[in-house]
Amino acid sequence: MSETQLGPAYRIETERLVLRCWEPRDAQLLKDAIDLSLEHLREWMPWAEHEPEPLDVKIKRLRQFRAFFDLDKDYIYAIFDRDESLVIGGSGLHTRRGDNAREIGYWIRADHINLGYATEASAALTKVAFEVDGMDRVEIHCSPKNLASSSVPQKLGFVHEATLRRRGPIKDGQPVDSMIWSMHASDYPLQAPARTEVRAYDAFGEVLIDERRAASSPE
Ligand SMILES: CC(C)(COP(=O)(O)OP(=O)(O)OC[C@H]1O[C@@H](n2cnc3c(N)ncnc32)[C@H](O)[C@@H]1OP(=O)(O)O)[C@@H](O)C(=O)NCCC(=O)NCCS
Incomplete structure (x- = not known):
């Protein structure tokens, strides 16, 4: 594991993906991805109720994200393909779980699901949360009914800590149950995200993590 370094990571490259801070210029690509995914997003993402949004609203939203x-x-x-011509989905290292924790959220465009993209992106973000941001804990929350979503933390070695009753997002006027999956810094070295190949860069383009270089350097 590399030493904790100064983040945040503005750009993260994995085998098939580029994850990076959203820019206002991404608005059309984001709109295209969401508009074709409305049905499957509305089932699980409360924000999708307000979609489709006009382009100018998307631009404003991306300025705010930035x-x-x-x-x-x-x-x-943003989750892009490697040449950044297609928005594959969105994710985040959300700060809402306190100072020493991050929560990963994700969605993948409907025509690219079940290809391992959410798992690949979450593995990379978990690595960044521990190795760049120096977090103690990473959480993933999802509905117990969302089997595709709950399989992501499961595959990555997160522990199912609890299912909170009626404390998730509101759906059909009612709060839904919410599973909490977590990984602690002490668990991380033995789990899959620690072995995932990632390059991460700061706002200046300086390398924060370069697994390929680390892999080729002598022990
Ligand atoms: C949940 C979501 C992000 C998963 O993205 P993805 O890129 O397809 O995820 P992955 O391919 O990495 O993994 C999905 C796994 O779920 C499995 N899966 C899919 N549908 C399933 C189902 N109905 N029952 C059981 N397993 C299912 C897949 O087989 C795959 O497992 P595998 O790799 O062992 O075959 C995507 O379906 C999505 O965007 N859904 C709508 C938004 C959403 O639910 N976001 C999460 C909110 S908590």
């Missing part, structure tokens, strides 16, 4: 990122208020990431 501002939150720069101000260390919240870290919302």
Whole structure:
């Protein structure tokens, strides 16, 4: 594991993906991805009720995401393919679980599900949360009915700590149950995210994590 370094990571590269801070110029690509995914997003993402949004609203929203990122208020990431021509989805290292924790959220465009993208993105963000941001804990919350979502933390070695009754987002006027999956810094070295190959860069483009270089350096 590399030493804890100065974040946040503005850009993260994995085998198939680029995760990076959203920019206002991404608005059309984001709109395209959401508009074709409305049905499956509405089932699980409360914000999708307000979709489709016009482009100017999306631009405003992405300016806000960018501002939150720069101000260390919240870290919302775009998930792109490697040449950044397609929005594969969205994710985040959310700050709402307190100073020493991050919560990962995710959605993947409807025509790219079940290809392992949410798992790949979450593994990379888990690595960044521990190795760059120096967190004690990473959580993933989801409905117990959302089997595709709950399989992501399960595959990555998160522990199912609890299912809170009626304390998740509101659906059909009622709060839904919410599963909490967590990984602690002490669990992390033995779990899959520690072995995932990632390159991460700060706002200046300086390397924060370079697994390929680490892998080729002598023991
Ligand atoms: C949940 C979501 C992000 C998963 O993204 P993804 O890229 O398809 O996830 P992955 O491919 O990494 O893993 C999904 C796993 O769920 C499994 N799965 C999919 N549908 C399933 C179902 N109905 N029952 C059981 N398992 C299911 C897949 O087989 C896959 O497991 P595998 O790799 O062992 O085959 C995506 O479906 C999505 O965007 N859903 C709508 C938004 C959402 O629910 N977000 C999460 C809110 S908590």
